[in-house]
Amino acid sequence: MGKRPSGHVPQEEINALLIAEARAGRLVVRLKGGDPFVFGRGGEECEALAAAGVPFAVVPGVTAAVAAPGSAGIPVTHRDYGSAFAVVTGHECDGASDLDWGALARIPTLVVLMGVRALPEITARLIAHGMGPTTPAALTASATLPHASTVLGTLATIAERAREARVEPPATLVLGEVVRVRDRLARPESQTCSAAFACQ
Amino acid sequence: MGKRPSGHVPQEEINALLIAEARAGRLVVRLKGGDPFVFGRGGEECEALAAAGVPFAVVPGVTAAVAAPGSAGIPVTHRDYGSAFAVVTGHECDGASDLDWGALARIPTLVVLMGVRALPEITARLIAHGMGPTTPAALTASATLPHASTVLGTLATIAERAREARVEPPATLVLGEVVRVRDRLARPESQTCSAAFACQ
Numbered sequence: 429m430g431k432r433p434s435g436h437v438p439q440e441e442i443n444a445l446l447i448a449e450a451r452a453g454r455l456v457v458r459l460k461g462g463d464p465f466v467f468g469r470g471g472e473e474c475e476a477l478a479a480a481g482v483p484f485a486v487v488p489g490v491t492a493a494v495a496a497p498g499s500a501g502i503p504v505t506h507r508d509y510g511s512a513f514a515v516v517t518g519h520e521c522d523g524a525s526d527l528d529w530g531a532l533a534r535i536p537t538l539v540v541l542m543g544v545r546a547l548p549e550i551t552a553r554l555i556a557h558g559m560g561p562t563t564p565a566a567l568t569a570s571a572t573l574p575h576a577s578t579v580l581g582t583l584a585t586i587a588e589r590a591r592e593a594r595v596e597p598p599a600t601l602v603l604g605e606v607v608r609v610r611d612r613l614a615r616p617e618s619q620t621c622s623a624a625f626a627c628q
Numbered sequence: 629m630g631k632r633p634s635g636h637v638p639q640e641e642i643n644a645l646l647i648a649e650a651r652a653g654r655l656v657v658r659l660k661g662g663d664p665f666v667f668g669r670g671g672e673e674c675e676a677l678a679a680a681g682v683p684f685a686v687v688p689g690v691t692a693a694v695a696a697p698g699s700a701g702i703p704v705t706h707r708d709y710g711s712a713f714a715v716v717t718g719h720e721c722d723g724a725s726d727l728d729w730g731a732l733a734r735i736p737t738l739v740v741l742m743g744v745r746a747l748p749e750i751t752a753r754l755i756a757h758g759m760g761p762t763t764p765a766a767l768t769a770s771a772t773l774p775h776a777s778t779v780l781g782t783l784a785t786i787a788e789r790a791r792e793a794r795v796e797p798p799a800t801l802v803l804g805e806v807v808r809v810r811d812r813l814a815r816p817e818s819q820t821c822s823a824a825f826a827c828q
Contacts, residue, residue: 463694464703465694465697465698465702465703465704465705466694466703466704466705466713467705468703469707470698470703471702471703471705471706471806471809472706472707474701474703474809474813475809475812475813478812478813479812486698486699486701488690488694488695488698488699488772489690489695490688490689490690490691491690491691491694493694494663494665494666494688494691494693495688495689497665498665498670498686498688499686499688501674501686502665502671503664503665503666503668503670503671503674504665504666505665505666505667505671505717506671506672507669507672511716511717511726511727512714512715512716512727512728512732513666513714513715514712514713514714514715514735515712515713515714515715516711516712517705517711526711527711527712528712528734528735530731530734531730531731531732531734531735532712532731532735534728534730534731535714535728535731535732535735572688606671609671609674609675612675612678612679613674613675613678
């Protein structure tokens with residue numbers, strides 16, 4: 429079962445279906461795209477199942493917050509560059525935001541999921557809260573897919589670069605010195621690298 | 629190839645072996661325990677390979693920072709509780725620390741990897757930097773293994789609870805309101821849940 433950005437299948441219906449199928453005696457696999465425990469609603473689905481008395485097991489998966497940068501040649505931490513990272517969703521950035529941007533601006537590596545639409549607002553907010561405008565930035569779209577692409581820039585320029593390159597969601601933004609590692613991996617003979625950072 | 633905490637195989641030797649085997653014409657798989665791009669040295673290994681002209685590909689994996697809490701019934705984000713999370717390693721906590729603890733103390737969910745030994749220091753530092761002493765805390769050891777276990781407490785009590793329970797590394801600490809989700813999943817009939825949060 430999938431959800432589109434328009435949210436045409438409400439979470440309540442998904443929960444109800446999981447419970448109904450389980451009560452009908454079926455073994456139900458809820459396979460989610462994206463990590464269900466990272467800005468997914470895995471926690472809420474587990475709560476609904478628990479409240480309904482439906483036994484379940486969670487099998488952890490790969491989170492785009494780390495995998496998307498990794499597939500673009502960017503480790504979210506690195507001995508020389510970043511010893512902590514934080515993850516937020518761009519969905520939290522429209523208009524009023526409860527996020528503590530002052531704190532986020534001070535974390536060495538910041539990963540923003542689902543932030544394409546709010547990119548100008550996100551970058552302006554971080555600059556206003558003290559993150560350096562020259563902080564390296566990378567925006568990876570459709571990570572690990574054949575048409576994956578990465579746009580590079582700085583905190584000050586990445587929104588404009590992304591607009592010029594017509595980056596479409598889903599995309600993962602990484603801000604921090606760790607972005608420089610990608611440069612060190614991009615040898616002349618591997619300029620075509622893009623999908624799952626394969627240098628051949 | 630594995631590394632022990634004692635670090636008996638230096639990173640330089642691992643890099644050299646990867647390069648030598650590749651140059652001998654072999655297809656080399658470097659399988660890492662733990663996410664190589666999250667406080668692993670995946671970035672450095674990639675740099676060594678690139679500098680040596682060895683083609684390589686990165687296949688992203690599952691990071692304990694999200695999977696260990698998840699396997700213990702704790703999503704690192706949740707609509708009701710936490711809309712951002714940060715990850716640090718306890719190895720950064722001995723003595724002088726370059727980490728911005730004031731900023732980390734303000735992130736809704738904080739995950740600390742490899743923090744068992746430095747737990748008293750980590751929790752004291754966060755309290756000194758303004759994180760509430762009653763912030764819910766969970767320490768999951770040997771996540772997803774048959775002998776996995778989770779110790780619960782608060783920022784103020786988790787170090788003492790862990791000492792009493794004789795928690796051994798590796799373990800993952802989660803601090804934040806998201807820890808409360810686990811309570812909602814722990815129905816009376818599922819008190820034996822521990823390994824991969826299986827409620828049956």
